[in-house]
Amino acid sequence: MDRRGEGIGDRYHQETKYRREAMPRGGLDWAHQPPPYKEFPFALKHFSIRPAEQKGGQSLWETIAQRRSIREFSNQSITYSELSQLIWATQGITLRAWGYEFRASPSAGALYPIETYLVVNRVDEIPPGLYHYSVKEAQLILLKEGRLGSEICQAGLGQEMLEEASCVFVWTAIVERSKWKYRERAYRYIYMDVGHIGQTLYLAATALNLGCCTVGAFFDGEVDRAIGVDGKNEISVYLGAVGRPR
Ligand SMILES: Cc1cc2nc3c(=O)[nH]c(=O)nc-3n(C[C@H](O)[C@H](O)[C@H](O)COP(=O)(O)O)c2cc1C
Numbered sequence: 001m002d003r004r005g006e007g008i009g010d011r012y013h014q015e016t017k018y019r020r021e022a023m024p025r026g027g028l029d030w031a032h033q034p035p036p037y038k039e040f041p042f043a044l045k046h047f048s049i050r051p052a053e054q055k056g057g058q059s060l061w062e063t064i065a066q067r068r069s070i071r072e073f074s075n076q077s078i079t080y081s082e083l084s085q086l087i088w089a090t091q092g093i094t095l096r097a098w099g100y101e102f103r104a105s106p107s108a109g110a111l112y113p114i115e116t117y118l119v120v121n122r123v124d125e126i127p128p129g130l131y132h133y134s135v136k137e138a139q140l141i142l143l144k145e146g147r148l149g150s151e152i153c154q155a156g157l158g159q160e161m162l163e164e165a166s167c168v169f170v171w172t173a174i175v176e177r178s179k180w181k182y183r184e185r186a187y188r189y190i191y192m193d194v195g196h197i198g199q200t201l202y203l204a205a206t207a208l209n210l211g212c213c214t215v216g217a218f219f220d221g222e223v224d225r226a227i228g229v230d231g232k233n234e235i236s237v238y239l240g241a242v243g244r245p246r
Helices: 008-015 060-066 080-091 149-155 175-207 220-227
Strands: 045-048 093-097 100-103 114-120 129-134 139-145 167-174 211-215 234-243
Touching (some): 060 175, 149 167, 149 220, 167 220, 175 211, 175 234, 220 234
Antiparallel strands (some): 045 139, 211 234
């Protein structure tokens, strides 16, 4: 931070403004567009998510009116169908058209830099562990079996809800997917994208009578390590705890 109180965040915002006289030039390098889906060469097990309910349910207006951050959870599991519904609502593919696979949550340029990992503490039918959600296959990929609740709680500044939750969504961004088009401005869009996903998780959880709280306060490096990303090319950006309200 300099003497005027201007720090890296201030400079980032100023230097990534679009200005009429200095718009980025040049077309997109289609030959080098990063792949839109992350794939794992190994999987201990995989679980297809259940088909999502797309009709009926609680009204949107009631859901918006009821939504609150809930930080206290009972030790009752959520069901696999409920988890499937939350995953679909946040990241499911809802339209295939014009060579794109559009998802339930919007994304700048339809580039979808956000990846979803899940720390499962207590969900019926699937073992506790670390999962990655394969959007393309609509499957949860078990990466590591075991209880990671305490590790993610410590990484999340000791916020106990992260250990008490039935599961914790951990959203990362593969920065190059967005940088390929937006260069340094990409970070703005990454945070906007994940904000949309977070709100969708809140609303979907509320409509299912589940509790949810998103979390931006965490030791980045510790969350990166817990889920196995390098913190540079793929960065942890946001968490969302879900469970049955106490
Ligand atoms: C970007 C962001 C980060 C947040 N991080 C945390 C957090 O680390 N811990 C927490 O308890 N709540 C966190 N929250 C939840 C806010 O505290 C909560 O949304 C706010 O108090 C308003 O309450 P409401 O969500 O019930 O309307 C976060 C919310 C947002 C949008």
